[in-house]
Amino acid sequence: MVDTPFAFAPGQLDRAAHLRASDDVSKDPRALALVFWRGKLLAADDGHPVAVRLDHPALSDRRDHPIFLGLTPDGPRFAVDLPLWTPPEDAATIGQFVDQSLQVHPAWPEARLVEVRSVMPGLTVLEGECVATGRALLTWHSTHRFCANCGAESNVESLGWVRKCPKCGTQHFPRTDPVVIMAITRGDNLLLGRGPSWPERMYSLLAGFVEPGETIEAAVRREVLEESHIEVAAVRYVTSQPWPFPMSLMFGCHGEAVSDLITIDPVELADARWVSRDDVLLILAGTHPDINSPRPGTIAAALISAWADGHLFEATHWHN
Ligand SMILES: [Zn+2]
Known part of the structure; x- marks a missing residue:
């Protein structure tokens, strides 16, 4: 298995698009489905997805035919949604920034419906690709x-x-909605910011949606200027990450700032600051006094870590 620096990296799922024209692949006795409910994933206690047979009785609780994700060495894989099921417990915490609630479906009492963000760092490469594809597609169908x-x-x-x-x-x-996320540097400093609704001590790279008619590079410069008033000159694409929350593709970039003075847009950011490489190493080690280490599995964490270690521009570091 290829060791990848972030979750949802591609490469191990054969999407086998030529099989989408008929229903035959659904009849393969090795066919299994990942189960989703309101964007959550059916997973075992160890965080790995539970794959179930397509003829499982509980899968009659759905509106649509299972979605064919592709072929794995162990057979075809599908994704199914359980939109009609309602859990008995209070669902008030569902959909918070990090949804900590777990639901148990009566058909799978040993498993839990978990927020994908909470299990993504522990998924295998193949599981990650299936989960990202299934979650994004099911969300698209539901909306x-x-x-x-x-x-x-x-x-x-x-x-x-x-x-x-x-x-x-x-x-x-x-x-698939294109999003730019950028490591903006000025000499030996990195620009980090935090959104107004983010948990305390959480900082990350600036990011934003690419607009119609824009290049990736132009989107990087515009977003950074709008959010922090920092001007960016050279922009380079580094790597990308599928981000199924709900259905984005993150374009990870590097940009060289040509100004220093930060003026934040308070609608977009609660704070932004230049952080030295030494401070970034403390952040990554979890010992910085003000800033927590970035969430594992994210392209932000991978870009920050690669910049701190000097690997940002090594193509072999990214495997994709
Ligand atoms: Zn029509």
Whole structure:
């Protein structure tokens, strides 16, 4: 297995797009499905996904045919959603910044429905790719049930990779929203910021959505200028991470700042600051007085760590 510096790295799932045209792959006796509910993943106590047979009785609690993710060495893998199930306990904490609640479905009393962020650092590369693909696709289906052209309810086709409108014939394809996330440096300092709603002591790299008509590089410069008033000159793409919250692709970049003075946009940021390389090493070690170490598995943590270690521009470091 390739050792990757962050979660959801690609490379081990054969997406086998040629099999999406028929339902035959669903009949493979080795076919198994990852189970999702409101974006959460059915997982064992050790955090690894629980894969279940497609004919499991509890999977009748769903609206759509399972989505075909691809072929693994152990057989075809699918993702299914359980949108119609409601847990008995109070669900008030579901959807918080880091949802700590766990649900138990009666069909799988030994397993838990867990927030994907909480288990992502421990997933194998293959599990991570399946989980990222399944979560993003299921979220897309749950939020794009109706044709954007005429408003009729659309049908799932191609084993989950297309929705087609029965009224006007328009085909709709799964979305991936491009996001830039950037290690902005000025000499031996790195720019870190924190969002207004983030937990205390949590800082990360600046990030934002790419807008229509924009390049990745232009989006990096615009976002940094808008959020911190720092001007950025040279921008280089480094690596990317699928980010299924809900359906983004993170473009990890490096940018060279050509100004120092930070003026934050208070709508976007609660704070931003230049942090020295020595301080970044303390942050990564978990011993910095003000800033916690970044969340493991994220591209932000990988970029920060690679910059601190001098690996940021080594292509072999990234494996993708
Ligand atoms: Zn339509």
